[in-house]
Amino acid sequence: MDYFFAQVEERENPQFRGKPVVVGADPKGGKGRGVVSTANYEARKYGIHSALPISKAYQLCPKAIFLPVNMELYQKASENIMEIIKKYSKIFEQVSLDEAYLDLSYNFYGRRNCTMRISWEKAENLAQKLKKEIFEKEKLTSTIGIGPNKLIAKMAAEKAKPNGLLIIKPNQVRKFLEPLDIEDLPGIGPKTAEKLRAIKINKIKELKTLSESKLKSLFGITGETIYQKARGIDEEPVSPEKVIKSIGKEHTFEKDTRDPEIIFNTFEKIIEDVHQELIENKFSFKTITVICRFRGFETHTKSKTLKEPTNDLKILKKEAKNLLLKFLIENLKLIRLIGLRVKIC
DNA sequence: AAGTTCTTATTAC
DNA sequence: CTAACGGTAATAAGAACTT
Numbered sequence: 001m002d003y004f005f006a007q008v009e010e011r012e013n014p015q016f017r018g019k020p021v022v023v024g025a026d027p028k029g030g031k032g033r034g035v036v037s038t039a040n041y042e043a044r045k046y047g048i049h050s051a052l053p054i055s056k057a058y059q060l061c062p063k064a065i066f067l068p069v070n071m072e073l074y075q076k077a078s079e080n081i082m083e084i085i086k087k088y089s090k091i092f093e094q095v096s097l098d099e100a101y102l103d104l105s106y107n108f109y110g111r112r113n114c115t116m117r118i119s120w121e122k123a124e125n126l127a128q129k130l131k132k133e134i135f136e137k138e139k140l141t142s143t144i145g146i147g148p149n150k151l152i153a154k155m156a157a158e159k160a161k162p163n164g165l166l167i168i169k170p171n172q173v174r175k176f177l178e179p180l181d182i183e184d185l186p187g188i189g190p191k192t193a194e195k196l197r198a199i200k201i202n203k204i205k206e207l208k209t210l211s212e213s214k215l216k217s218l219f220g221i222t223g224e225t226i227y228q229k230a231r232g233i234d235e236e237p238v239s240p241e242k243v244i245k246s247i248g249k250e251h252t253f254e255k256d257t258r259d260p261e262i263i264f265n266t267f268e269k270i271i272e273d274v275h276q277e278l279i280e281n282k283f284s285f286k287t288i289t290v291i292c293r294f295r296g297f298e299t300h301t302k303s304k305t306l307k308e309p310t311n312d313l314k315i316l317k318k319e320a321k322n323l324l325l326k327f328l329i330e331n332l333k334l335i336r337l338i339g340l341r342v343k344i345c
Numbered sequence: 346a347a348g349t350t351c352t353t354a355t356t357a358c
Numbered sequence: 359c360t361a362a363c364g365g366t367a368a369t370a371a372g373a374a375c376t377t
Contacts, residue, residue: 053362
């Protein structure tokens with residue numbers, strides 16, 4: 001979905017259209033501590049984008065419309081949209097509230113055993129119908145990428161947005177990828193890109209000059225994946241299986257603090273929320289990790305693995321608080337964030 | 346020496 | 359003058375520790 005959260009807000013409030021809209025944390029007159037979730041294209045003209053600190057966004061365009069995240073609203077829209085998408089193939093994978101993959105490689109809906117593959121033209125046709133149906137039913141624009149695998153489909157969509165549709169057939173993959181920036185490749189983030197730029201690798205074409213062993217020596221396992229991806233190779237199946245492996249919660253304070261009252265009340269709430277989710281899902285845990293971020297963004301974790309899996313709130317409270325206490329003892333800096341995560345078993 | 350646990354780093358949405 | 363920087367989750371790598 002195009003600029004999803006902000007677009008849903010525009011739909012609900014047509015008077016916002018044509019104006020910069022920023023969905024995310026409260027800017028608090030420029031003192032807010034959160035980040036931008038989504039900005040519409042008007043706001044992006046000012047340099048505002050997802051994950052930008054909200055204080056910076058406020059600097060860049062104080063007159064923008066700043067809205068809090070109304071997750072229930074986007075959740076509802078997302079559910080409606082996913083129900084529509086699912087109708088186009090039985091092989092469906094939801095990635096997030098606003099992203100999904102469909103495997104359209106077979107002829108008839110639901111006929112996984114049919115050996116006859118559908119044509120790219122038919123896929124394009126389905127995509128147009130899907131975009132149209134989403135727009136007519138939900139009044140929201142979307143972008144679809146079509147390719148021989150998930151990697152290319154995703155990158156095609158990225159290039160085509162907003163309100164676009166781009167098909168990259170197998171014989172076009174090379175020409176599509178080579179001129180793109182290394183950071184356009186999913187899996188290459190700022191850190192990896194920085195290391196590559198340091199050795200004059202900026203485009204995917206240049207990335208392809210590095211051998212698999214060179215990439216492996218630079219980035220380990222990830223390097224091997226990068227080698228494949230740079231060549232458009234990706235074997236990941238479209239599949240719905242998503243097993244939760246950990247559950248956690250964290251909280252950033254309004255102001256850095258050392259007040260034990262504030263810290264422990266917040267932490268108590270975090271523990272109970274995590275435990276609640278654990279119980280709702282009938283999960284047990286064995287490993288507990290406490291996260292502590294100090295003033296200056298210095299972030300540390302402490303974890304403890306129990307002898308036996310449990311879902312007992314008392315044990316969780318005791319062990320988690322014990323870990324947090326260690327932080328308070330060994331580090332006297334003001335605290336910015338505390339969090340708790342448990343590994344499911 | 347092998348297996349487990351702990352910690353940090355990186356990425357994505 | 360540069361920083362500014364949420365919340366949730368996965369995965370990798372290497373160090374530290376147990377057995």
